[in-house]
Amino acid sequence: xxxxxxxxxxxKGAFILTSNRKxxxxxxxxxxxxxxxxxxxxxxxxxxxxxxxxxxxAWFGQVMQxxxxxxxxxxxxxxxxxxxxxxxxxQYYDGSQKPWEFKRVWHLEPSLDDPDTVYAGVEDAAIFRTxxxxxxxxxxxxxRNHRSGPNWMPGAGGMCLHxxxxxxxxxxxxxxxxxxxxxxxxxxxxxxxxxxxxxxxSAQLPDPDAEVGHCVHCIAMHPSRPDTLFMQKHWDxxxxxxxxxxxxxxxxxxxxxxxxxxAVHAHDPDTVYxxxxxxxxxxxxxxxxxxxxRSRKGGNxxxxxxxxxxxKDCYVNVLRDAMAVDAADxxxxxxxxTGGQVFASNDEGDSWEAIAKYLPTVLSVEVQTL
Amino acid sequence: xxxxxVLPAQLRRxxxxxxATVELDVPPxxxxxxxxxALEARYPKLLGTTRDRxxxxxxxxxxxxxxxxxxSDADPDAPLPxxxxxxxxxxxxxxxxxxx
Numbered sequence: 001x002x003x004x005x006x007x008x009x010x011x012k013g014a015f016i017l018t019s020n021r022k023x024x025x026x027x028x029x030x031x032x033x034x035x036x037x038x039x040x041x042x043x044x045x046x047x048x049x050x051x052x053x054x055x056x057x058a059w060f061g062q063v064m065q066x067x068x069x070x071x072x073x074x075x076x077x078x079x080x081x082x083x084x085x086x087x088x089x090x091q092y093y094d095g096s097q098k099p100w101e102f103k104r105v106w107h108l109e110p111s112l113d114d115p116d117t118v119y120a121g122v123e124d125a126a127i128f129r130t131x132x133x134x135x136x137x138x139x140x141x142x143x144r145n146h147r148s149g150p151n152w153m154p155g156a157g158g159m160c161l162h163x164x165x166x167x168x169x170x171x172x173x174x175x176x177x178x179x180x181x182x183x184x185x186x187x188x189x190x191x192x193x194x195x196x197x198x199x200x201x202s203a204q205l206p207d208p209d210a211e212v213g214h215c216v217h218c219i220a221m222h223p224s225r226p227d228t229l230f231m232q233k234h235w236d237x238x239x240x241x242x243x244x245x246x247x248x249x250x251x252x253x254x255x256x257x258x259x260x261x262x263a264v265h266a267h268d269p270d271t272v273y274x275x276x277x278x279x280x281x282x283x284x285x286x287x288x289x290x291x292x293x294r295s296r297k298g299g300n301x302x303x304x305x306x307x308x309x310x311x312k313d314c315y316v317n318v319l320r321d322a323m324a325v326d327a328a329d330x331x332x333x334x335x336x337x338t339g340g341q342v343f344a345s346n347d348e349g350d351s352w353e354a355i356a357k358y359l360p361t362v363l364s365v366e367v368q369t370l
Numbered sequence: 371x372x373x374x375x376v377l378p379a380q381l382r383r384x385x386x387x388x389x390a391t392v393e394l395d396v397p398p399x400x401x402x403x404x405x406x407x408a409l410e411a412r413y414p415k416l417l418g419t420t421r422d423r424x425x426x427x428x429x430x431x432x433x434x435x436x437x438x439x440x441x442s443d444a445d446p447d448a449p450l451p452x453x454x455x456x457x458x459x460x461x462x463x464x465x466x467x468x469x470x
Contacts, residue, residue: 035380059431059465060419063384076384076415080423 002370004326005070006334007051008342008356009038009364014053016071017355021328023346026355032074033065040108040321042366043070047115052134054105054120062104066134077134081105081122084141090124091153100124100144107321109164119190121161125152125178127190140190143176148195148212155179155215155234162320163219167226167243175219175229175244182214183231185244199240199247200233218320220262222269230272230299232262232320237274239299250299255286261323265348266331266369270298273325273333273349275318284315292333294349308352309343316341321364328369336362371396373405374460381420381463385413391460400455402434403446420463431469435462 006017013031033055041053051067065074089097103123111117116133126144128137167173174186182197200214215234231238238247251257256276265271272295278286290310293302316339326332333345340359343352375392394408434441437451453459
């Protein structure tokens with residue numbers, strides 16, 4: 001039956017929430033992999049029954065999981081993420097140089113047309129690829145070996161590669177983002193990379209418009225207009241209309257332009273969603289009110305969306321990979337909080353309902369429209 | 371030598387191991403390294419989960435206990451106690467108290 005499947009990664013396992021296309025009643029399955037941090041769980045656009053999950057723990061390190069039946073059963077696949085060649089060094093929190101060291105997989109981006117091909121963004125920042133359904137992973141070392149590598153530094157959450165965008169029109173183009181290095185773009189399937197941060201301004205850097213070093217939190221793209229990118233930066237909501245070559249600010253009338261996730265409406269490439277957070281210091285919503293903001297104009301003019309969201313005493317955060325949309329009609333919007341709630345809207349954000357209230361801290365939310 | 375190894379439940383799930391105790395044939399001398407090599411050879415899904423794949427360094431939040439002693443920081447090539455080598459006592463792989 002056609003429906004919607006919401007894939008939720010949390011600090012203590014994964015959950016799968018399902019509903020029909022009305023998206024009024026939800027069933028929660030899980031926890032899968034209980035006790036493990038699930039940084040990301042996502043499905044293949046080419047085969048919705050093919051799912052991948054990044055399972056990690058301080059005890060046991062990185063484990064990768066694959067499902068071929070929509071999450072009913074899972075198989076442990078390959079977890080060998082070794083950097084190719086000379087490891088090199090990057091800037092550490094204290095300004096010293098530190099060798100690259102693999103810690104975990106933050107983000108998985110399946111190929112648009114091959115269920116066996118998946119890109120993985122990892123900490124310390126690098127991009128890997130599998131072409132055999134996750135059994136083996138190979139680094140695409142051109143990124144980590146970029147001459148600017150020694151200037152990359154970890155954001156507060158670690159030096160993670162968290163965003164991977166595959167251009168559906170220009171198949172050689174891959175855009176990625178790293179905290180805190182910024183945006184890089186490849187035009188040759190990931191062989192070579194160039195910084196793509198022109199227009200970003202970060203007061204936390206000695207050179208605010210430096211080539212690299214920006215703490216980009218998330219980037220979103222609509223597949224029908226892949227040259228237009230929307231970014232939630234550490235501070236500032238930004239937009240590019242030339243595939244990341246240049247950026248300009250679209251924070252406009254937002255109450256605060258700090259935040260983590262950003263998402264684009266499934267059917268309208270000019271409709272964008274953000275969750276404003278008070279500040280880098282506070283990491284909770286302004287005035288204790290959880291609000292999503294929606295722009296119908298591609299930025300600058302934003303509307304507060306609050307129906308069904310906590311109106312007071314709310315001090316949760318929404319992490320960078322924890323917001324997604326479905327492709328049903330009307331478009332559904334979903335986000336998870338550090339307080340363990342998953343909120344859903346089945347009317348483009350006009351109203352919201354908590355479809356899960358008591359999960360562990362939500363790290364990621366992905367949605368499949370079946 | 372048949373050696374008995376007790377794994378944490380999390381790793382048994384990763385490697386689809388039903389039994390609480392795993393029995394491994396380990397050639398003498400029975401050392402921590404030889405035992406873990408045998409474990410990973412039989413259950414490749416455990417590669418990287420107790421020690422680094424390449425350096426073989428123990429993961430920070432993994433502990434190795436045997437005969438009520440902590441062998442975590444012992445020389446991995448030192449012989450384990452006879453009671454472990456002959457299977458009377460199990461070798462315990464434990465998630466550290468600080469790791470959860």
